[in-house]
Amino acid sequence: MSTSPTILIVPGLRDHVEEHWQTILERKLPKACSVAPLEHDKLSCAARIEALQQAIAKIDGPLVLVAHSGGVMIAVHWAQKYDRPIQGALLAAPADLESPLPAGYPTLDALRDNGWLPVPRSRLPFPSIVAASTNDPLADLERVKQYAADWGSELVDIGAVGHLNPAAGFGEWPQAEELLGRLV
Template sequence: MNSSRVLLLPGWQNSGPEHWQSRWERLHGDQRVEQHDWHWPRRGDWMARLDEVLLQDDAPAVLVAHSLGCQLVASWAEHSQHTARVKGALLVAPPDTEREDTPPQLHNWRPIRRTRLPFPSVAVISSDDPYGAAERSTQMAADWGSSVVIAGPRGHLNADSGLGDWPEGRELLHGLLKG
């Protein structure tokens, strides 16, 4: 990614070894933003941790978020003073944390932040994501000012989706950086 750092932002409960984010970490040397608590994620704590990691290096960053990581990007961008350090964001499978069946561990991620992002972004949405209806996810992406890619019926776009190294996602990332 040239001189940009790729920061991986996993969702709730982190990304397991066969998740495309973990595979990208091994294949491309991308940096996972480790959170202090993956099981009871506090929005403010996750936002502070992202700021902390961004400030560790002067190189611009590209955010690659999955699931709750997408909500992290939206919340963080609304409040951080360091958004200029980000060149763009790939937002994969943004969940609907306002649904009635949202687990109690995620209730502090309500309301969903919908402010336009101050950097280019692409949202990848599955037509049958169990954690967010495609219509809701597409509206979130529109509110964020993100381009939308509908991935078809691919579930939550995680290890269970059979994406492997997910070269299509990497191409979207390269396209995002080229503008």
């Protein structure tokens, strides 16, 4: 008899947003938890990777990651540094941190200075699904397709859903559970 995996939510740079689909999913699933928000060094990629590692270290048994936006980049950076077995990862709406982001987001210089660049491009050591929006203001679809190919991820076109966040009209995102089912 196999043990059902723990679902670990990896939020993006805005951390925990009450009405975000990840927060709703965490409340809904029985074996779900989230990476704790950072109090300091919020833009530090290294601090984010270590926060993810601390959360993972507390989990015994099978584990599935559910990352969104900058959280996707945290997960792929983590995979370059650590080798704990991961059953799978749902990587939703990855932000393209290698291209200028809209106003209100970190600049390329700030991202570079804080360790986010370059974005890791090697194959992930676990199965993964990249859920890509066709009209994401934080990532061109062609760039996301290239990330998915580089990471060895299955690409799933989730349509014109913006950045898949409350600003784009997404609180609950039922398709997340469907895609998770394919990894579990």
